[in-house]
Amino acid sequence: MKFQKMNKLDTITSNHIICLNSDLYSYLDQKEFIIYTKENVSFQYAQNGFYNYPFSFEKIKGFVSVYIEGDPTGNKILDYEQLIEYRKYCIQNHMSFYFGSTGKLFYKSRLYQIDMAYQIQQAQKAQLDFTYYPVYDLLHQSKFRSSFHLKQKDKEYIQNKGMKTIEQHAYEFVYKKLKVKLIQDGKQTPFKGHPIFIAMHACGCCCRSCLRKWHKIDENHILNEKEIAYIVSILINWIEIELVNTN
Numbered sequence: 001m002k003f004q005k006m007n008k009l010d011t012i013t014s015n016h017i018i019c020l021n022s023d024l025y026s027y028l029d030q031k032e033f034i035i036y037t038k039e040n041v042s043f044q045y046a047q048n049g050f051y052n053y054p055f056s057f058e059k060i061k062g063f064v065s066v067y068i069e070g071d072p073t074g075n076k077i078l079d080y081e082q083l084i085e086y087r088k089y090c091i092q093n094h095m096s097f098y099f100g101s102t103g104k105l106f107y108k109s110r111l112y113q114i115d116m117a118y119q120i121q122q123a124q125k126a127q128l129d130f131t132y133y134p135v136y137d138l139l140h141q142s143k144f145r146s147s148f149h150l151k152q153k154d155k156e157y158i159q160n161k162g163m164k165t166i167e168q169h170a171y172e173f174v175y176k177k178l179k180v181k182l183i184q185d186g187k188q189t190p191f192k193g194h195p196i197f198i199a200m201h202a203c204g205c206c207c208r209s210c211l212r213k214w215h216k217i218d219e220n221h222i223l224n225e226k227e228i229a230y231i232v233s234i235l236i237n238w239i240e241i242e243l244v245n246t247n
């Protein structure tokens with residue numbers, strides 16, 4: 001992990017962790033907070049993060065990750081609609097988004113009072129986490145890769161099945177088509193028929209040769225569980241981008 005420390009709010013330029021935890025409020029003026037660097041896109045909670053609630057979109061421009069946590073003691077209400085808005089903004093602006101905890105007071109159609117023991121669990125249940133991988137920037141620059149998009153019927157299919165099921169499908173396809181290099185490598189992934197196929201082409205995960213080119217994964221070895229999980233995550237988060245960008 002590579003962190004940089006800063007003292008003043010006005011010198012913030014990029015890559016901060018943002019956190020909605022009232023305990024951290026005082027850090028703004030008094031203490032250092034941690035800057036998240038571009039080398040580390042994966043998220044780690046920083047205890048003395050940057051508190052700014054409600055923060056304006058302007059202020060989170062250029063950050064790598066946004067982490068949201070409701071107030072555990074109930075001084076503030078975390079609103080689901082607002083959360084979804086932040087998430088959409090993050091996805092559209094190439095930032096990862098993590099929903100860490102609901103806090104004590106969470107509003108979604110009605111006000112929920114959530115016991116401390118369930119605040120993290122309930123946040124995870126919402127399945128709002130989104131990881132922006134730097135490779136998306138590169139894929140976006142490729143005319144061929146960036147020409148793939150989900151169609152309306154793909155989106156409806158995803159909505160009907162639910163993301164959990166789509167993720168299972170992704171695992172099945174990756175096992176079948178990528179785990180071991182096939183003799184017909186390069187031809188195993190259709191161009192339609194399932195949203196995951198589209199994602200595989202868009203993300204350079206359609207065959208082992210493309211996996212090597214785009215993700216630096218050795219072409220000939222058998223994929224391990226970690227690599228398979230990484231590929232699935234690349235595909236699922238690409239789908240999240242597609243869903244947000246056309247809704």
Ligand SMILES: [Zn+2]
Pocket residue numbers: 186204205206207208209210211
């Ligand atoms: Zn390929």
